[in-house]
Amino acid sequence: MKKISFILLVIFNLLSCKSNDDTVPTQPQNYNILSLGDSYTVGQSVCETCGYPEQLKDSLATRFNIEDTFNLKVIAKTGWTTTNLIDAINEENLTFDYDLVTLLIGVNNQFQGGSFEIFEIEFNDLVNTSIALAKGNKNRVLIINIIDYANTGFGQAFGGPVITEELTAYNAYIQNYCNQNNLSLVDAQNLIFTAPTNPELIAPDDLHPSELAYSYLVTQLLPLANEILIE
Secondary structure (H helix, E strand, O other), X not given: OHHHHHHHHHHHHHHHHHHHHHOOOOOOOEEEEEEEEOHHHHOOOOOOOOOHHHHHHHHHHOXXXXXXXXXXXXXXXXXXXXXXXHHHHHHOOOOOXXXXXXXXXXXXXXXXXXXXXXXXXXXXXXXXXXXXXXXXXXXXXXXXXOOOOOOOHHHHHOOOHHHHHHHHHHHHHHHHHHHHOOOEEEOOXXXXXXXXXXXXXXXXXXXXXXXXXXXXXXXXXXXXXXXXXXX
């Protein structure tokens, strides 16, 4: 009986050791996210955590280990064109090790009546800069096309259908560029286009997306961002 008990104890210890050996401790991960843009990236007229970058960061955190950390840097300001964004990036001391970079820019090029040819050149430059900042990996970059504000109260007062026509041209260029260069593009053009019948999509300024509207954008971004970070 003692012999059998001894054998069983040895087997138990061996199984315990094997189980322990197979358990690889999970190392906490630190993810760096960079969001580049204008008022749509700032989250103009919504709370500090209501814009899409903060919502995306918080949503990603729920999909990862509790020990993992997510650092978000936003370079964006209301009214910025592609030129302004390029200048702002150049003034920053950025590292080239971001795990995820998002880019949403161009609405102010249209609103301010800027040269479309300049937009083309500078958009290309910003995409290349985004790739460089994302560890030189274009698969870590998510480009978002321009949100059409034509059907907001502000938009109706400043051209309505003309705004849609012009932004459609901008977004067609963005889409073609992304297709030609095999870049990930998220479509946000119609995010607030139904604002007249869905006022909950509009922020109090009657121009920018609401927290709810940004949550719809995050719904599109989240699976793509999650896949990028787990690679």
